[in-house]
Amino acid sequence: MAQDSKTYLALGDSYTIGEAVGSNETWSKVLSDKLNQRGIEIKLDKVVATTGWTTDELLNAINNDSSLQSTKYDIVSILIGVNNQYRGYGIKQYEEEFEIILQKAINLAGKKTNKVFVVSIPDYGVTPFAKENDKNSAIITKELKVYNRIAKNLSDEYGVRFFDITPISLKAIWDTAYIAEDKLHPSAKMYAEWAEYMEAGVFQLLND
Template structure:
């Protein structure tokens, strides 16, 4: 049975939606539909966490290096708090390296999702939304570069998230976090390549 570890923040736990509507749980259910034997996801994620807080939580929990798949989605709270990009660059590099370690030291078992653009949400309407969108893109550019350097798959779900500007049902009731429907769309986007990652891992 495949073991899956999901690292992140509110976007990983599925803030404001039912647990089974979060994208890690939807991904596991999708894999099971295709007869891929995978355990329920292990989540190390909490709403509001920055990269530093996720690193501290990982150190405290000390998960084993025994996972087949490890996902990472983190950084929006660094941006929200106005932290320096250099801190994100340093912390995110460490997080990807840790993810590789937990994936049995195989970069092929790790994948990263980009930060959604919450600048398009009603929550951000009076909080300089264009600046938010620009800064989220800066964070994502850094993350993508680190993933390329470390040989880790990077999925850009940010463009998809921007549709919430015109499709309110893609947002949860809090008008900030994604709805289960948006998480479904993320899973539909990444699922075919995640399956390819799994097939590749089963060959090596």
């Protein structure tokens, strides 16, 4: 049975654009491909993400993108915050700005909270980059847990689905195949596992 094509907006940073992997290997593209295979005609219509972006930079991009002011999407994803932690920004700033991003995402989804989902921040403390740059992996893990707890609590408060992919990111501890050649970002293999983990849940959201 033919369906109208659904549109997907992905908001985030380097993890969303898939730094160091091909454009067809990002988790958002793989996820949309999987959903198409499941019979949902969906297109990754727009990606608002840049390597290094913090919550305030993503907010500025959303506010300054005129095409977003008149467009509504069938599904919207958010993955943001790692650069706030990396730069040592205050937790309060993340909490306040993440909530605004969440509100804007809901508006972009036609004010439907069940058409937005949040993805947790992976733990880059286990990467070769962290080790080679003398980053304290224990501190990174501890701080990212706080960030992810905030994101989950706000998602729950707004009735938005939260996918915790952080445990998958820990596979890089024993298998370098999960890390891209830059020794920091996830590889296509890891992104594929993220997409597989989220597939059923996002399929459900699109069918609600």
